[in-house]
Amino acid sequence: MIPETFIQIGLAVLTFCSALCLYRIARGPTAPDRTVAIDILGTLVVGYCCLMAVRTRQDYYINIAIAWALISFIGTLALAKYLEGRSYDA
Amino acid sequence: MLETVACWIIGVGLAFDLFGCIGLIRLPDVYNRAQAATKCVTLGTCTVLAGVAVLAFGGEGGAVLGSMGVKALLCMVFVLVTSPVAAHAVCRGAYLSGVRLWPGSVVDEFAARAGEVRASQARQEGAGEDEEAETA
Numbered sequence: 001m002i003p004e005t006f007i008q009i010g011l012a013v014l015t016f017c018s019a020l021c022l023y024r025i026a027r028g029p030t031a032p033d034r035t036v037a038i039d040i041l042g043t044l045v046v047g048y049c050c051l052m053a054v055r056t057r058q059d060y061y062i063n064i065a066i067a068w069a070l071i072s073f074i075g076t077l078a079l080a081k082y083l084e085g086r087s088y089d090a
Numbered sequence: 091m092l093e094t095v096a097c098w099i100i101g102v103g104l105a106f107d108l109f110g111c112i113g114l115i116r117l118p119d120v121y122n123r124a125q126a127a128t129k130c131v132t133l134g135t136c137t138v139l140a141g142v143a144v145l146a147f148g149g150e151g152g153a154v155l156g157s158m159g160v161k162a163l164l165c166m167v168f169v170l171v172t173s174p175v176a177a178h179a180v181c182r183g184a185y186l187s188g189v190r191l192w193p194g195s196v197v198d199e200f201a202a203r204a205g206e207v208r209a210s211q212a213r214q215e216g217a218g219e220d221e222e223a224e225t226a
Binding site for chain 2: 002003006010013014016017020021023024030031032033035036037039040043044046047050051053054059062063065066069070072073076077079080081082083084085
């Protein structure tokens with residue numbers, strides 16, 4: 001099986017990436033900056049879930065990853081339509 | 091052997107994630123940030139998922155890890171399809187909401203098309219208001 005220290009280093013790297021995204025969400029001068037950072041944060045969480053699945057050897061983490069990717073995509077599209085100034089049903 | 095290969099694949103994916111997020115911090119405007127972060131993080135996360143799939147198909151885990159591999163491949167395809175679409179929609183929304191390009195940008199190919207899009211949106215909104223007035 002894959003060594004535990006490798007998984008721990010991977011989780012640390014992803015946590016650092018999430019911190020960078022959170023910095024961009026807090027700072028980022030315009031609304032689209034924040035939207036892009038939220039989208040990236042969702043994609044990072046998918047990777048995080050996969051590493052947790054390998055670490056704990058439980059496969060339900062992958063289900064969480066799939067659901068998270070789906071919800072993140074829909075949320076980002078809704079935010080993009082809001083930015084574009086269109087109504088949500090058109 | 092197969093675990094070493096999976097470790098390398100996951101490591102490469104994590105490096106792509108890290109560089110994408112550094113680009114999200116360092117680059118000057120929304121469009122640069124979106125292209126750096128989206129491409130790098132999409133490829134990085136897909137590579138991590140591919141590494142997990144290799145581990146699940148080749149490892150000694152048995153039935154549980156086998157179903158994990160199929161789900162990891164499914165999730166990889168889904169992320170690969172949806173993440174660029176979402177970034178495209180956000181960048182289009184950013185341009186139409188009036189965010190300026192970085193002053194050092196050399197080309198703006200969407201400028202002419204954006205005018206048409208804004209005009210058609212204004213026409214649609216005008217038509218919608220007329221309909222509302224008639225129904226009222």
